[in-house]
């Protein structure tokens with residue numbers, strides 16, 4: 001057989017789909033076969049003479065240098081994977097097999113582009129992670145934060161937001177919004193000519209590069225927008241958007257496909273979580289006033305007690321019943337009675353902080369929990385404020401309605417250490433207030449009743 005000539009061998013090397021690279025002791029390319037251009041995006045002459053490490057993704061440089069030291073020490077390394085940044089800015093995943101030749105003072109390595117495999121693996125992992133997040137997340141915000149992390153692992157998504165669209169009320173909101181440059185968008189109807197509106201109305205993904213935003217205006221900061229609608233069986237429930245402010249981060253068709261691919265799973269996860277939260281809300285709240293119901297009140301009291309115990313603070317609990325509520329129903333009808341209970345709920349909420357709990361225990365019975373009370377005497381002041389507030393006339397559907405409350409007041413640690421006994425003591429104190437004629441606050445353990 002004829003010895004193979006050099007030109008033929010060089011041609012064979014250039015025909016290989018994998019790139020053959022030769023690197024000198026200084027870590028510079030001395031040879032890159034033709035496939036290098038397809039994989040790295042640079043013609044071989046733009047790579048030869050330059051340090052290899054400069055082409056490596058910054059996050060992978062350190063472990064790449066460790067691998068190089070191993071190749072030199074052990075003279076070969078059959079599998080090593082790292083990422084390179086192509087000339088067009090895209091990231092490629094490379095699988096290397098390398099051998100060090102001490103005689104020639106070079107290492108010879110073969111690079112295989114495994115980006116497609118990596119992408120497929122990452123997408124599968126992302127789908128799984130999204131479905132896990134839907135189960136694990138406590139609420140929608142936690143789910144969105146988790147989705148942000150998952151997407152950021154697939155494509156550059158530092159600036160990311162979720163838009164949700166309520167078709168019944170024609171209301172677009174932005175419950176999750178992370179942008180290095182601007183404040184969250186205001187919620188509103190779908191009237192505005194925005195990318196979000198386009199995504200939700202059109203139901204199709206959109207990639208807007210800065211050149212396309214306004215070709216007449218030189219834009220100082222290049223911006224790429226990439227958005228996908230969140231589609232479910234019955235329509236579009238919102239959109240996901242990622243945005244780049246940097247010329248180094250540009251989105252391409254591969255990113256569009258990635259975001260589109262995960263968006264169906266995300267839409268499904270959001271819808272499931274919303275359904276779950278709705279059911280949970282119904283189970284824990286009173287349908288008429290939307291206040292926490294007896295079960296949730298008990299949980300809140302138990303949680304507040306645990307925190308007070310840990311922080312060494314106090315808390316106060318009021319049990320409240322309206323005096324002569326029945327005659328309101330009898331005189332004005334049930335609908336007015338309902339309206340009154342709703343207004344009482346609102347007044348009670350106005351009397352306390354957002355961190356306190358107002359709950360409805362039954363009929364005309366309410367509970368107010370003042371958590372993290374630093375001065376026990378504050379509770380009596382709040383109870384008196386509530387009593388006075390409820391004595392002000394109500395206007396229910398044009399009817400002037402007058403009621404007053406009987407209030408039982410207890411405190412931790414003075415009157416009990418556990419939720420149920422504390423609630424029972426407050427209820428007992430409330431009955432004493434009622435027996436004494438109503439429209440007053442009774443403190444647990446006291447026989448003296450403070451008349452208003």
Ligand SMILES: Nc1nc2c(ncn2[C@@H]2O[C@H](COP(=O)(O)OP(=O)(O)OP(=O)(O)O)[C@@H](O)[C@H]2O)c(=O)[nH]1
Nearest residue numbers: 288321322323324325326327329334337338363364
């Ligand atoms: N409209 C309306 N009435 C309700 C609702 N739940 C309970 N009630 C009525 O509320 C009244 C509560 O009874 P009581 O607390 O014993 O009546 P009261 O007239 O306030 O009597 P005192 O508490 O002793 O002052 C009953 O007439 C119930 O029918 C409700 O959701 N809507």
